[in-house]
Amino acid sequence: MPTQPYSARNAFALTRRSFLGAAIGSSIIGKVQAKPHRRIAVVDWAMFETLLALDVEPVAATELVQFRKIAVEPHVPAQVADLGLRGSPNFEMLRLSNPDLIISSRWFTWAQDNLEQIAPVVSYSVYEPGRPPYASAAQITLALGERLGRKQRAQAYVDISFLELAQARLRVADRTARPVFLINLGDARHFRVFGTDSMFGDVLQRLGFTNAWPKATSYAAAAPIPLEALAEVPKASIVIISPVPPDARSTLANSPLWNAFPAVREGRVATLPPVNPFGALPAARRFARVLTEALFALGEPNG
């Protein structure tokens, strides 16, 4: 049952208007709202970074500690409240941050009831099994821009992202002959591989490369895969996306199998800094940039 917080106490005087906003919002939920929202909370990371990219500062978002470590950019302003784990967002904290709109994704279907008690919920889905996510991330950026009154900003961001990818494609054009494995190391013996329906995989293809992982993945990535699977495409290069588990690095350095892989022997392994694996356009741009840099650091074109 939606609450109708109406008479705010003195301590919450500042938020009286947003309380009222939430009450009105919940009565007209379902209709498209053109009026800009003031206090937006976001539970999904892809939506979170899209908001930051549109210069919308949410009042609350999930797992900020990990976001700053793994997604790194965009920068998270200090005043954004932490809602706790994505797997179990703290509804009390969410309520106390008085959002007038909650942006969610399909992954949070199970929490829909609780979220709707707090504020109107809009849900977008960047990731669908089997569908490359870049195009939908761009569409969702535009949709969010329209909803939040930042239509031009959103259009500009989509355009510049597209442009950046096109420029990166030109830069790496002489290096795309080899297919590329995109992996996260689980431990020294197993990895998680990103397929064509992942953001990394989609960007890779947009840069003109072939994804070396031939099989379908469910929900963007497949795990855990034993290391020797990398031998199936000997001519492929290997791109490791950080973080790398501490014991994996030195174990790999001494591993006969790892050192026997053609990619390792010929120096075709690049380690990227952390990028949000389930992000939207900002993650796509960051990935394209760090990938290009890492490939150039590896040395001369490979034809």
Added chain:
Amino acid sequence: MVRAISQRPSALAWLMAAAVAMGLCWYQVVNLLPLSDGRGFELNRILLFNSVLPRAAVALLSGAALGLSGALLQQVLRNPIADPSTLGISAGAQFAMTTATLFAPALMDSARETVALLGGLAVVAFLITVTWKRGLEPITVVLAGMVVSLIAMALSATLILANGEYMMSLLIWGSGSLTQQGWDHAQAIALALSVSLLAAFLLIRPLEILGLDDASARSLGVNLLSLRLLALAVAVWLATTVTAEVGVIGFIGLAAPAFARLCGARSQKNVFVAAPLIGAAILWLADGLVQLAAAGSAEMVPTGAATALLGGPLLLYLLPRLRLARHASVSMSPSPVRRLARPLLPLLVILFLVLGMIVSALLVGRGPDGWSVATGQLLDDLLPFRAPRIAAAAVAGAMLAAAGMILQRMTDNPLASPEVLGVSAGAGVGLAAVLFTFPAPTMGTRLTGAVIGVLVALIALLSVAGQQEKNSERLLLGGLAVGALCNALVNAAMITGDARAFQLLAWISGSTNQTTWTEASAALAVALALLGLLPLMTRWLEILPLGADHARAVGLPLQMTRMTLTLFAAGLTAAASLIVGPLSFVGLVAPHMARLLGFGRAHHQLLAAILIGAGLMTGADWLSRIVSFPYQLPLGLFASLIGGPYLIWLLRRNR
């Protein structure tokens, strides 16, 4: 060596199993031919020598090590169901390694095996201290081991969740993968195995004497304590080495010695020869099948998960064939310290304490600006989230307490608890099935799936326990077996490591965070219906602990009574575990607390236990909400941190 087991016809079956395993391994090798691809890389040769062959070696060596470890443990503890997984040794090693990964990553790099060994040794030392006074009585040791292993797994899951790290490494360890990329692991296990084999054979004579009983052993001049400790240390070293190198591989240590004995190995020497051979054959075969199923390098099912799937049915198969000595100590419920003459007033006091606990859980919490006592508008805002979860937790605690009370009175076993029935793990299998079949399941679909899972687990348990109504301890072991099987299924489902797996992990560690009034009121309705009928059964609960003969004498239809009570206990457990996950010891602790407070009569103890259960679970829920706000910790962790220490105290005192 082979002669020792080939004397029996059933040894033929093992030779065939080994032949099939060899064939599967040969298939992997043939797949790599020709070794050179003509471009000078010779990748296939490297794969053969650094992946396929070491993997076969590790499968054989790990299987043998676990078989020997199980044989040693079973002999030293005189316990036919002891093995590294039932005693919690593997879970202890895994917890030590998880802790080291997060807090001292350098240690994991340099001293992985030592870390695992310390974890395993700590668990065994703990088990021995706790159960020594009871003469290491088999069922007590295994129950304590299972509990320790559940706590260790909950702590590991909590550490992972609280750090928001990848679940992948936890899952890989927790389900034992035999993937290799060199000979390091094989060498480490071979070293431990050869030293241990030597030690085991040197110890054969004294260990055989140990198999008699303490008095005869002492009269023959065997230094009991140091001998037992030495043999235990060897067994733990073997098991933790395997855990450190390839992860947790369940039940080989249980199965191999048991099969060795079923094949006719009588003397200790025969068992020590046969158990490692059979263990090696089982693991090699299981790994061959897993590789065949994975067809090269698709998404893999770790071998440990596959062997754990065999573990549950195996325990069930072994149960009727086990000769369990009846120990008077375990079936003797200690009488209350003092019995209350007027229980009404103390009951009211408990009621007020519990109500006070619920009210403070409703009011006191943390917010962005620190601690606060919610009143007025703030309370109105928070109540829609706090009230259902507190109501659900309290109701779940009450139901678990009632289920525990029924089980303890019915089996006349102070260690009985709802978790032991294994039906809560059945709920997990149902939940997993729903999560992986429907793209975005609603709460209703999840509930339905969990109920179906519980029913299936329950029917399996009853069909085994029904044949053995005379020995209630076997009901508990049957429950353990069902639980082990269900946990293996849930683990296998979690391997994929995507968002659905995170939801399963959240359920396993117990989370009331997403509870809405829909679930809370459903739980409340179930609780009212089931608990409301319990007063009709208090007479049974009063009579059953007096023994089967007594019960028959007063005209109690024993079979029907037990079936009805089991169904009730299972229903209560199922409804509660849907909310708070499979792991909590409230069902164990609450009835004991009620008894120790002096509530001796069944209906008084029941009421008190229900109140205490509700209070304990409310407290655990409150702690999980506030300790690391806004990050929510698993409820199961706090419930087990309350129940675990109590169990230690109970086991030590209970003599």
